[in-house]
Amino acid sequence: xxxxxxDPRTRESLMEQLRLLAxxxxxxxxxxxxxxxxxxxxIVSLFGELFSQTIDRFNQLPGKYYTEFLNLLGVQTPSPTPxxxxxxxEAGAGAGPVAVPAGTEIFAAAPEGGEDVVFATERKIEVVxxxxxxxxxxxxxxxxxxRLDLEREQPFFGPVEGPNLQRHRFAFSQDQVLFLEGACQxxxxxxxxxxxxxxxxxxxxxxxxxxxxxYYDGSGYLPFDRVSAxxxxxxxxxxxxxxxxxxxxxxxxxxxxxxxxxxxxxxxxGIGLRSSLAAPAAAGALFNNDxxxxxxxxxxxxxxxxxxxxxxxxxxxxxxxxRGAQAHLKLDIxxxxxxxxxxxxxxxxxxxxxxxRDAVRVVPDDVYVEQVAWEYYNGTxxxxxxxxxxxxxxxCKQEGPQQVYFTLPEDISPVLVxxxxxxxxxxxxxxxxxxxxxxxxxxxxxxxxxxxxYQYDRFRPxxxxxxxxxxxxxxxxxxxxxxxxxxxxxxxxxxxPRAMYLRFDxxxxxMPLSILxxxxxxxxLDSKIAFEAYDGEQFLPLRAIxxxxxxxxxxxxxxxxxxxxxxxxxxxxxxxxLRMSLSSYGGDPARTPHVSGLTFNTVRAKQYQRGVEQLFxxxxxxxxxxxxxxxxxVLETDLWVDELGxxxxxxxxxxxxxxxxxxxxxxxxxxxxxxxxRWEPVANLLLTGPEDRVYELDANGGLIRFGNGVxxxxxxRGELNIRVNYTYGGGTRGxxxxxxxxxxxxSIPGITGVRNIxxxxxxxxxxxxxxxxxxxxxxxxxxxxxxxxxxxxQMALAKFQRVAHAKCFPNRNPQGEPAPGHVCLVxxxxxxxxxxxxxxxxxxxxxxxxxxxxxxxxxxxRLHVIPSTEVTVNVHAQVQMHDLDIAAVTQQxxxxxxxxxxxxxWRSREIGSQIHLSELYQAIKAVPNVKSVGQVLCxxxxxxxxRRCLCALEDDFAVPYATVRSGRHTIxxx
Numbered sequence: 001x002x003x004x005x006x007d008p009r010t011r012e013s014l015m016e017q018l019r020l021l022a023x024x025x026x027x028x029x030x031x032x033x034x035x036x037x038x039x040x041x042x043i044v045s046l047f048g049e050l051f052s053q054t055i056d057r058f059n060q061l062p063g064k065y066y067t068e069f070l071n072l073l074g075v076q077t078p079s080p081t082p083x084x085x086x087x088x089x090e091a092g093a094g095a096g097p098v099a100v101p102a103g104t105e106i107f108a109a110a111p112e113g114g115e116d117v118v119f120a121t122e123r124k125i126e127v128v129x130x131x132x133x134x135x136x137x138x139x140x141x142x143x144x145x146x147r148l149d150l151e152r153e154q155p156f157f158g159p160v161e162g163p164n165l166q167r168h169r170f171a172f173s174q175d176q177v178l179f180l181e182g183a184c185q186x187x188x189x190x191x192x193x194x195x196x197x198x199x200x201x202x203x204x205x206x207x208x209x210x211x212x213x214x215y216y217d218g219s220g221y222l223p224f225d226r227v228s229a230x231x232x233x234x235x236x237x238x239x240x241x242x243x244x245x246x247x248x249x250x251x252x253x254x255x256x257x258x259x260x261x262x263x264x265x266x267x268x269x270g271i272g273l274r275s276s277l278a279a280p281a282a283a284g285a286l287f288n289n290d291x292x293x294x295x296x297x298x299x300x301x302x303x304x305x306x307x308x309x310x311x312x313x314x315x316x317x318x319x320x321x322x323r324g325a326q327a328h329l330k331l332d333i334x335x336x337x338x339x340x341x342x343x344x345x346x347x348x349x350x351x352x353x354x355x356x357r358d359a360v361r362v363v364p365d366d367v368y369v370e371q372v373a374w375e376y377y378n379g380t381x382x383x384x385x386x387x388x389x390x391x392x393x394x395x396c397k398q399e400g401p402q403q404v405y406f407t408l409p410e411d412i413s414p415v416l417v418x419x420x421x422x423x424x425x426x427x428x429x430x431x432x433x434x435x436x437x438x439x440x441x442x443x444x445x446x447x448x449x450x451x452x453x454y455q456y457d458r459f460r461p462x463x464x465x466x467x468x469x470x471x472x473x474x475x476x477x478x479x480x481x482x483x484x485x486x487x488x489x490x491x492x493x494x495x496x497p498r499a500m501y502l503r504f505d506x507x508x509x510x511m512p513l514s515i516l517x518x519x520x521x522x523x524x525l526d527s528k529i530a531f532e533a534y535d536g537e538q539f540l541p542l543r544a545i546x547x548x549x550x551x552x553x554x555x556x557x558x559x560x561x562x563x564x565x566x567x568x569x570x571x572x573x574x575x576x577x578l579r580m581s582l583s584s585y586g587g588d589p590a591r592t593p594h595v596s597g598l599t600f601n602t603v604r605a606k607q608y609q610r611g612v613e614q615l616f617x618x619x620x621x622x623x624x625x626x627x628x629x630x631x632x633x634v635l636e637t638d639l640w641v642d643e644l645g646x647x648x649x650x651x652x653x654x655x656x657x658x659x660x661x662x663x664x665x666x667x668x669x670x671x672x673x674x675x676x677x678r679w680e681p682v683a684n685l686l687l688t689g690p691e692d693r694v695y696e697l698d699a700n701g702g703l704i705r706f707g708n709g710v711x712x713x714x715x716x717r718g719e720l721n722i723r724v725n726y727t728y729g730g731g732t733r734g735x736x737x738x739x740x741x742x743x744x745x746x747s748i749p750g751i752t753g754v755r756n757i758x759x760x761x762x763x764x765x766x767x768x769x770x771x772x773x774x775x776x777x778x779x780x781x782x783x784x785x786x787x788x789x790x791x792x793x794q795m796a797l798a799k800f801q802r803v804a805h806a807k808c809f810p811n812r813n814p815q816g817e818p819a820p821g822h823v824c825l826v827x828x829x830x831x832x833x834x835x836x837x838x839x840x841x842x843x844x845x846x847x848x849x850x851x852x853x854x855x856x857x858x859x860x861x862r863l864h865v866i867p868s869t870e871v872t873v874n875v876h877a878q879v880q881m882h883d884l885d886i887a888a889v890t891q892q893x894x895x896x897x898x899x900x901x902x903x904x905x906w907r908s909r910e911i912g913s914q915i916h917l918s919e920l921y922q923a924i925k926a927v928p929n930v931k932s933v934g935q936v937l938c939x940x941x942x943x944x945x946x947r948r949c950l951c952a953l954e955d956d957f958a959v960p961y962a963t964v965r966s967g968r969h970t971i972x973x974x
Contacts, residue, residue, distance in 0.1 A: 003059070003060075003062045003063045003066075004062050005059055006058055006059050006061065006062070007055045007058055007059060009052075009055055010052065011048055011049065011052035014048045014051055014052055014055075015033060015044070015045070015048045018044050018047070018048060019031055019033065022044070031044070033045070066773065066777075069777075070772065070773070070776040070777070073776060073777075073779045073780065074683060074684045074686075074779070075772060075776040075779060076683065077700055077766055077767070077772060078699075078766070078767060078799075078801055079633045079634065079635065079699030079700055079730065079766070080633050080700075080729075080730030080731040080763070080764060080765050080766055080801075081730055081731075081762060081763055081764040081800075081801045081802055082606045082607040082608050082635060082729050082730040082731075082734055082762075082763055083119075083606070083607045083730075083731075083732075083734030083735050083736070083760045083761055083762050083763030084604055084605065084606040084607065084760065084761070084762050084763075084837070085604070085605065085741075085756050085758050085759060085760035085761060085834070085837070086516060086556070086602050086603070086604055086605075086756065086757050086758050086834075086836075087106060087119070087121070087602065087603060087604075087605045087741060087754055087755065087756045087757065088599060088600075088601055088602045088754065088755060088756075088757045089125070089127045089601045089602075089603075089751055089753070089754050090127070090601070090751070090752050090753040090754065091127040091128070091129050091601070091750050091751055091752060092129075092750055092751075092752050093129060094129065095127075095129055095750040096750075097126040097127065097128050097508065097509060097510045097511075098126065098127040098748065098749070098750035098751055099124065099125075099126050099127075100121065100124065100125050100126070100127055100603070100748060100751065101121075101124050102121055102122060102123050102124045103120050103121060103610065104120065104121045104744070104748070105118055105119070105120050105609070105610075105744070105745035105746070106118070106119050106120075106121075106605060106741055106742075106743060106744055106745060106754050107119065107741065107743055107744075107745055108736050108740040108741045108742070108743075108760075109742075109743065117607060117733055117734055117736065117741075118607070118608075118609045118729070118745065119605040119606060119607050119608070119734070119741055119760070120605060120606060120608055120609070120610065120727075121603045121604070121605045122603065122604045122605065122606060123514075123558070123603050123604070124512075125510075125512060125513075125514045125558070125601065125602075125603045126510040126511055126512065126513065127601045127750070127751065128508045128510050128513060128600065128601065129506075129508075130504045130505060130506050130507075130508040130576070130600075131504065131505045131506075132150070132502060132503070132504055132598060132600070133503045133504060133505050133573070133575055134147055134148075134150075134501075134502075134503040134573060134575075135147070135148040135150060135154075135500060135501070135502055135503070135598075136148070136165075136471075136500065136501040136503070136571055137155075137156070137157070137158070137159065137160060137498075137499075137500055138493070138496075138498070138499050138500075138501060139159070139498045139589070140493040140494065140495055140496045141495070141498075141585065142159075142589075143164075143166050143168075143260045143493065144159060144164050144166055145164065145165040145166040145470065145471045145571060146159065146160050146162055146163070146164060146165060147162065147165060148160055149162070150597070150598070152596075153520055153594050153595070153596040154594065154595060154596075155592045155593070155594050155595075156500055156551060156580075156592055156593050156594070156595050157498045157499075157500065157525065157580075157582060157587075157589070157592045157593070158498075158589045158590060158591075158592030159589060165471040165571060165572075166470065166471060166493075167257075167468045167469075167471075168257070168258035168259075168260075168262070168468070168469055168490050168491075168492070169255060169256065169257050169258065169467070169468040170255075170256050170258075170465070170466060170467040170468070170489035170490070171253040171254060171255045171256070171465070171466045171467075172253065172254060172271050172273075172462035172463075172464065172465045172466070172479070173251040173252055173253045173254075173462065173463055173464045174252075174273045174460055174461070174462050174463050174480075175251055175252060175321075175463065176321045176322050176323050176460065177273045177274060177275050177322065177456075177460050178244050178252040178253070178254065178273070178275065179244070179252065179317060179318055179321040179322070180238075180243060180244045180252075180275060180277075180318055181241075181243040181244075181281070181317075181318045182240075182241050182243070182277070182278070182279075182281065182318075183238060183239050183240070183241070183277070183278035183279065184237075184238050184275055184276065184277050184278055185235060185236070185237050185238075185275065185276050185277075185278060186235070186236040186237075186238075186254070186273060186274070186275045187233055187234065187235050187236075187273070187274050187275070187459075188233065188234040188235075188236065188254075188271070188272070188273055189232070189233055189234075189270075189271070189272035189273075189459045190202065190205070190232075190234065190268055190271060191268060191269045191270035191271065191272065192266075192267065192268060192269055193267075193269045193484070198232040199229075199231065199232040201232075201266060202229035202232045202233065202234050203229050204262060204264075205227075205229070205234060205256060205258075206227045206228055206229035206234060207261075208227070209259060209261045210258065210259055210261045210262040211227075211256050211257065211258050211259065211262065212256070212257045212259070213227050213236050213254065213255065213256055213257075214254075214255040214256075214257065215238070215244050215252075215253075215254060215255070216244065216245055216247055216252070216253065216255075217242040217243065217244070217245055218242075218243075218245035221255060222240075222242060224236040224237060224238050225237055225238055225239045225240070236254070239278075251463075251464060253466075254273075256489075258490050262490060262492070263492065264490075264492075265488060265490060265491060265492060266488065266489050266490035267486065267487065267488045267489070268465075268485055268487055268489055269484045269485055269486060270461060270462075270483075270484070270485055271461065271462040271465060271479070271485070272459025272460065272461055272462070273459060273460055273461075273462060274456035274458070274459050274460060275322075275456070276453075276454065276455055276456070277318070277319075277453055277454070279453075280328070280330060280451035280452060280453040281316065281318055281319060281451065281452055281453065282295055282449065282450070282451055282452075283295065283314050283315060283316050283449075283450040283451070283452055284315040284316050284317055284318075284422060285313070285314075285315040285420060285422070286299070286312070286313065286314060286315070286447065286450060287311075287312070287313035287315075287417060287418055288300060288301060288302060288303055288310070288311070288312055288313075289303070289310065289311050290418050291303070292418070293447060295449060295450075296448075296449070298446055298447055298448040298449070299446070299447060300336070300444055300445070300446055300447075301333070301394055301427070301445040301446070301447050302369060302394070302429055302444075302445065304338065304442070304444060305442065306367075306368075306369050306429055306432050306442075306444065306445075307429065307432055307435065308429050308430060308431065308432060308435075309428060309429060310428070310429040311426050311427070311428055311429075312394075312426060312427040312447075313417055313418075313424050313425075313426045314329070314424065314425050314426070314427075314450055314452075315417070315420070315422045315423065315424045316423065316452040317414075317422045317423045318452075319423075319452040319453065319454050320376075320408060320412060320423035320424065320425060320452070321412070321414075321423045322408055322454045322456070323408050323409065323410045323411075323412055323460075324407070324408060324410060324456070324458075324460065325407070325408050325454040325455060325456045325457075326405065326406075326407055326408075326454060326455050326456075326457065327405070327406055327407070327408050327452065327453070327454045328403070328404075328405055328452070328453045328454065328455070329403070329404040329405075329406075329450065329451075329452055330401050330402070330403060330404075330450070330451045330452075330453075331393050331401065331402040331403075331404065331447060331449075331450050332401050332402075332447065332448040332449040332450070333393055333394065333396075333401075333402055333445045333446065333447050333448070334446050334448060335396030335443050335444065335445065335446070336442075336443075336444040336445075336446045337441060337442070337443060337444075338441070338442035338444055339364060339441040339442075340440065340441075340442075363439075364437070364439040364440060364441040365434035365437035365439055365440055365441065366433065366434060366440075366441050366443055367432060367433060367434045367435055367437060367440040367441065367442045367443065368395050368396050368397070368432070368433050368434075368442075368443040369392070369394040369395055369396075369429055369431075369432055369433075369445065370392075370395060370431045370432060370433040371392065371429075371430040371431040372391075372392050372394055372427045372428060372429055372430060373427070373428045373430050374386075374387045374391075374404075374406070374425060374426075374427055375425065375426050375427075375428060376408075376409060376412050376424075376425050376426075377412065377413055377414075377415035377424060378409065378411040378412065378413060379411060379413040382426065383409075385406055385409070385425060386406060386407070387404050387405065387406040388404075388405045388406065389402075389403045389404045389405045390402045390403055390404055391404070393445070394427065394429075394445040395443075395445075396443040396444070396445055408454070460480075461479065461480035462479050462480065463478070463479060463480050464476065464477055464478075464479055465479045465485060465487055465489075467487060467488065467489040467490075467491075469488065469489075469490065469491035470491060470493055470570075470571060471570075471571030471572050471573075472569065472570070472571055472572035472573075473572055474487065474488075496581065497527065497581055497582040497583065497584060497585050498581075498582050498587070498589065499579050499580060499581040499582065500579070500580040501570065501571070501577060501578070501579050502577065502578040502579070502580070502598075503570070503573055503575035503576070503577055504565070504575055504576040504577075504578070505575060505576075506567075506576065507564040507565050507566060507567060507576050508561070508564060508565060508576065509561045509562060509563055509564045509565070510559070510560075510561050511560050511561070511562060512545070512558035512559055512560045512561075513558070513559045513560075513561055513600070514556050514557070514558050514559075514600065514601060514602050514603055515556065515557045515559065515598055515599070515600055515602075516554070516555070516556050516598065516599040516600070516602040516757075517548050517551060517554065517555060517556075517557060517595055517598060518554050518595060518596045518597045518598070518599070519548060519551055519552070519553050519554045519555075519593050519594070519595055519596075519835070519836075520593075520594040520595070520596050520943055520948070521593075521594060521943030521944060521947065521948075522552055522553055522839075522943070523551070523552065523591060523592060523593040523594070524550075524552060525550050525551060525552075525582070525587065525592070525593065526584070526586055526587040526588075527582035527583045527584040527586065527587055528550060528582070528583040529546065529550055529551065529580050529581070529582060529583070530580070530581045530582075530583055531544040531546075531557070531559055531578065531579070531580055532578070532579040532580075532581060533559075533561060533565055533577070533578055533579075534565065534566075534568060534570070534576075534577035534578070534579065535563075535565070535566065536566045536568050539577075539579050539581075542559050542560060542561065542578075543559075543560040544557060544558065544559050544560070545557070545558040547836075547840075548836075549839070549843075551593040551595070552593070552839070553835055553836055553838075553839035554834060554835045554836030554839070555836045555839070555840075556602055556603070556604070559578070565577065565578075594947065599757060602757065605741070605756070605760075606729075607729050607730060607731075607733075607734030607760065607763060608635050608636075608727040608728065608729035608730065609631070609727065609728060609729050610725070610726075610727050611629065611630060611631045611634075611725070611726045611727065611728055612630065613723060613724065613725050614627075614629060614630065614723075614724045615720040615722065615723055615724075616720070616721075616722040616724070617718060617719045617720050617721060617722070618715045618716065618717050618718055618721055618722060619717060620717045621709075621714055621717070622706075622714065622715070622717075623706075623707075623708040623709055623714050624705065624706065624707070624708045625705070625706045625714070625715060626703055626704065626705050626706075627703070627704040627705075627706075627722065627724065628701075628702060628703055628704075629702040629703075629704070629724065629726055629728075630702070631702060631726075631728040632699070632700060632701060632702030632728060633699050633700050633702070633728060633729075633730055633731075633766075634697065634699045634702050634726050634727070634728050635699070635726075635727045635728055635729060635730060636726060636727045637681060637697055637704070637724060637725070637726045638678070638724070638725040638726065639678070639679045639681075639695060639704065639722065639723070639724050639725075640664070640676040640677065640678055640679070640722070640723045640724075641676070641677055641679055641693070641715050641716070641721060641722055641723075642674050642675060642676055642677075642716075642718055642721035642722075642723075643675050643676075643677045643716055644672065644673070644674060644675040644718075645716070646675075646716050647675060647677070652665075652675065655677065659678075661678075662677060662678040663675070663676070663677055663678075664676040676723065677693060678693075679693040679694060679695055679715075680693065680694050680695075681694065681695055681696070681697045682694045682695070682696060682712075683696075684696065685705065685707050685708075685711045685712045686711050687711075688707060688711050688712045689711075689712075690707070690709055690710055690711075690712075690713060691713055692707070692712055692713055693713055694707065694712050694713070695707075695712070696712075700766060702728070704724065730763060730764075731763055731764070731765050732763050732764060732765050733763065734760055734763035735759070735760060735761055735762070735763045735831065736756070736759065736760045737759050738755075738756060738757065738758055738759055739755050739756065740756060740760070741754070741755065741756040741760060742754060742755045742756075758834045758837075759832075759834070761829075761831050761832070761834070761837060762802050762829070762830075762831070762837060762841070764801040764802055764830060767801055775794055775797055775798045776798075778790075778794040778798070779798075781794075782794060782795060784852055785852055785853075786849050786852050786853040787853075787854070789808035789809075789810050789823075790808070792806070792808040792823065792825045792849060792853075793806040793807060793808050793825070795848075795849065795852065796825065796827060796845050796848075796849070796865075799845075799848055800841065800844065800845060800848075801830075802829050802830050802841055803827050803828070803829065803830070803841070803845070804828050804829060804830045804907075805827070805828040805868075805909075805910050805911050805963070806825060806826070806827045806828075806911075807825070807826050807827075807910055807911035807912060807961075808823065808824070808825050808826075809823075809824045809825075809826065809961070810822075810823055810824075812824045812960075813864065814864045814866050815960065816960025816961060819862075821857075821860075821862050822862045822863075822864065823853075823857060823862060823863050823864065824864045824866065824961075825845070825849070825863075825864065825865045825866070826866055826867070826868050826911050826912075826961040827841065827842060827845060827865065827866075827867060827868065828867070828868045828907075828911055828963045829841060829867075832965060835867075838867040839867060841867070842865045842866055842867055843865075845865045846863070846865040849863070849865065850863065866961070868911050868961050868962065868963040869942050869944075869959050869960060869961045869962050869963070870942060870963055870964075870965055871940040871941065871942045871953075871959055871962045871963065871964050871965070872940065872941040872942065872964075872965055872966075872967035873902050873915075873938060873939070873940055873953065873964050873965070873966060873967050874938075874939045874940075874941065874967040874968050874969065874970075875898050875920065875936065875937070875938050875939075875967075875969045875970070876935075876936070876937040876939070876969075876970045876972070877894065877898075877924055877933065877934075877935075877936045877937075877969070877970070877971055877972070878933075878934035878935045878936070878972045878973075878974040879894070879924065879930050879931070879932065879933050879934060879971065879972070879973065879974065880930075880931040880932045880934065880973070880974055881929050881930060881931055881973060882929050882930075882931050883929055884973070886929060887973055890927065890928075890929045890930065890971075891971040891973075893927050893928075894924060894927050894930070894969070894971045895969045895971060897923045897924070897926065897927055898920070898923060898924070898966070898969050899966040899969065900923075901919060901920065901923045902964050902965065902966040903964075903965060903966045905919065906919075906964050907963065907964055907965070911961060911962070911963055912960075912961060912962060914962065914963055914964050915953055915962070915964060917936075917938060917953065920936060920938065921933060921936060924936070934974045937952075938952070938953040939951070939952060939953065940952075940953045940959065940962075940964075941967065942959055942962075
């Protein structure tokens with residue numbers, strides 16, 4: 001404050017005035033100032049010194065009067081504010097929940113010879129060693145399950161970049177039935193209990209809007225060409241030539257991908273399959289012994305000279321693999337006649353004389369395959385195969401295609417024949433008629449083509465069944481041996497609001513568990529967040545203390561888990577599960593908070609120490625008694641007075657009823673020995689009555705003053721009847737960087753380490769007198785009531801030392817938009833505190849202003865206290881230099897000058913008018929060795945609704961409520 005000067009005279013002007021008076025009144029005295037031989041000069045000098053001191057004290061009267069005026073107004077010098085920040089505790093591996101009580105002291109080692117800076121935790125927590133493995137976002141309405149990447153910033157309660165883990169799909173295999181090539185038809189019987197559900201399920205699964213049926217062709221999954229349902233039987237038809245190929249496990253599967261249009265849960269008790277070919281298939285290979293017979297060209301079934309034990313192999317993997325099916329062979333065999341004699345005449349060479357006229361034609365004997373045996377391979381050897389139809393189509397006695405029918409055995413197996421493995425049957429020659437005839441005519445079976453087909457007379461059970469639902473897969477091996485599968489192949493998610501699922505690696509309990517949510521920016525959710533724990537059957541609500549204000553800003557959530565969480569499986573992952581659910585289905589999924597990380601075992605610590613408990617005695621009626629504490633500045637006090645003998649039993653009961661917890665009794669030998677009553681601190685004793693149990697605290701001096709019986713009650717007489725517990729500390733010495741607070745005062749079993757994970761900030765010293773003088777007289781105007789815009793600003797600045805600037809914007813909402821009737825107070829802290837600390841400060845200011853503002857304004861939610869929008873300023877400047885040899889030094893100087901301009905000059909201005917780009921050019925030009933300044937680009941980075949935004953800083957109105965901080969500056973030499 002600029003105090004008025006009542007008397008402007010100085011010692012020099014006084015001495016000059018005395019010299020002139022001496023010349024006028026005593027001309028005979030030749031006064032010379034400073035003459036050591038003149039005693040008069042010494043007297044004048046002494047008088048001038050004393051009188052100048054009187055003038056100085058006289059000129060201090062306005063300041064003293066103003067100070068007394070402030071005292072009359074009740075203005076008090078605020079005590080130092082303690083620094084605070086988040087600390088994280090670590091427990092040894094394998095340790096259970098380790099309790100860290102509230103008030104646990106930790107410290108930062110001071111430089112050599114200094115005093116350690118001690119902090120104390122504000123809450124009790126229990127430290128756990130469990131690790132967070134995964135976080136999932138689940139939206140049942142959108143059929144969405146996504147895993148979050150914990151290494152980078154992610155939205156909560158909104159979709160993320162990445163695959164959707166939700167799949168409603170089931171698959172089943174039957175290696176024999178599904179061994180198919182080319183066009184085919186597959187029929188499915190999906191069995192349910194009760195059976196009447198089957199027809200409806202079949203119709204739904206045949207609807208393309210509800211389901212898509214696919215098969216694997218070796219390169220991808222292809223849909224079937226047609227799907228139909230009749231009488232509860234699904235028919236899948238494939239027209240293409242692509243075969244059903246086995247997958248990595250060697251099995252062939254059918255897949256059904258269910259769409260969200262399918263609403264009802266599907267549980268199957270069994271799955272039956274049968275298939276058929278659209279047209280008979282040509283045999284895969286034909287062999288005569290080890291000689292291949294080409295299809296189309298044909299060949300001899302048993303060679304040119306059939307004999308017993310000759311073999312004819314027929315291969316058809318897609319037909320002969322169908323165990324239990326009725327197979328149909330169609331053999332196109334034509335007889336080839338080989339007559340070596342050729343009908344020549346035969347002579348009787350036993351006669352002496354051979355006459356040509358006696359030659360006769362001999363009728364040859366037909367040599368043909370008279371008997372064959374059909375065989376199949378059963379895994380250990382070749383076994384007989386019972387056939388029907390033309391059992392011996394190789395005798396060449398019938399004309400036209402030959403038909404053979406047989407039932408494929410259940411143990412038919414693939415076999416290696418002529419280096420080719422597959423499903424074979426073979427025909428073995430048992431007897432060849434007239435094989436030893438001297439006049440043979442060979443009837444040789446010549447096969448042109450063999451086609452195969454099959455037909456099932458019943459459904460074959462699936463051998464393996466898989467189902468994918470809600471991110472998890474269920475698999476049943478050996479399903480063909482299970483009577484009732486009881487498998488839910490389609491499990492739609494139960495209707496539930498959007499939720500986040502947290503998976504931990506091991507069971508744990510904690511009372512409480514602390515989780516730090518590092519929220520980026522600020523976003524208001526439309527719904528309340530509920531915290532739940534999974535007990536193996538259902539999610540149960542948890543008691544929670546949410547300091548993030550519904551993930552509005554960075555803060556800690558305390559969850560009370562009395563029982564260890566069991567390990568269960570969700571989304572295909574096993575672990576211990578917590579859930580964060582929105583309370584309603586509404587809200588915009590695109591407008592969600594963004595979280596950059598989750599940290600456990602954290603708690604806020606404040607820079608204070610607990611003083612030694614002090615006891616004081618009181619004489620009879622000591623009005624205005626003053627107590628002095630051992631340590632100062634004092635932050636909090638807890639004062640109890642022994643009023644035994646002053647209170648009757650009825651008064652004690654009344655006091656306990658009106659002020660619960662304000663009365664403590666101590667018993668000795670069955671009688672009350674002490675009756676401790678808590679007394680409360682007040683800002684000014686002059687505003688209290690004679691029976692008020694109050695005291696006035698001078699925090700800076702560590703003094704406690706009691707009333708005089710008129711203003712405040714006088715404590716009763718007694719010996720050591722006043723007990724004081726208090727904490728002390730605070731100041732800027734507690735503002736320390738991350739990792740500085742890293743040691744415990746004492747030890748806690750199981751705790752292996754502690755460190756502050758963010759800068760300890762917010763500590764302030766006693767404000768200068770100039771600030772008190774500037775704000776103190778404003779109390780006359782607002783008188784503790786916030787009505788005008790300046791009242792909100794001045795009350796916040798006077799009460800909270802951590803506030804550097806406060807600016808009130810009437811008729812504006814927190815987004816900076818016009819809102820009639822709203823009041824938005826924007827504050828900026830003294831330092832670059834974390835976002836959570838800034839919002840916590842705003843909450844304290846709101847709690848202070850709300851009871852002092854218009855009740856209608858508060859009740860209708862139109863009073864807002866928010867932190868300023870912190871804009872990180874990044875500068876890119878292009879300059880030319882005189883001396884390029886010191887270019888690197890000059891670049892560093894330019895960056896330092898720009899940072900100082902932003903963090904000191906711009907930041908010292910009031911909110912909303914900090915940026916002046918013209919000063920940026922001046923700061924760059926002022927650096928030595930800068931010849932000229934080219935292009936200067938100034939970019940601002942800030943967060944809006946949880947998203948990082950960039951803007952060109954042409955003026956500060958582009959961002960509402962903007963304050964600045966220095967960012968990254970690039971200097972280019974052009």
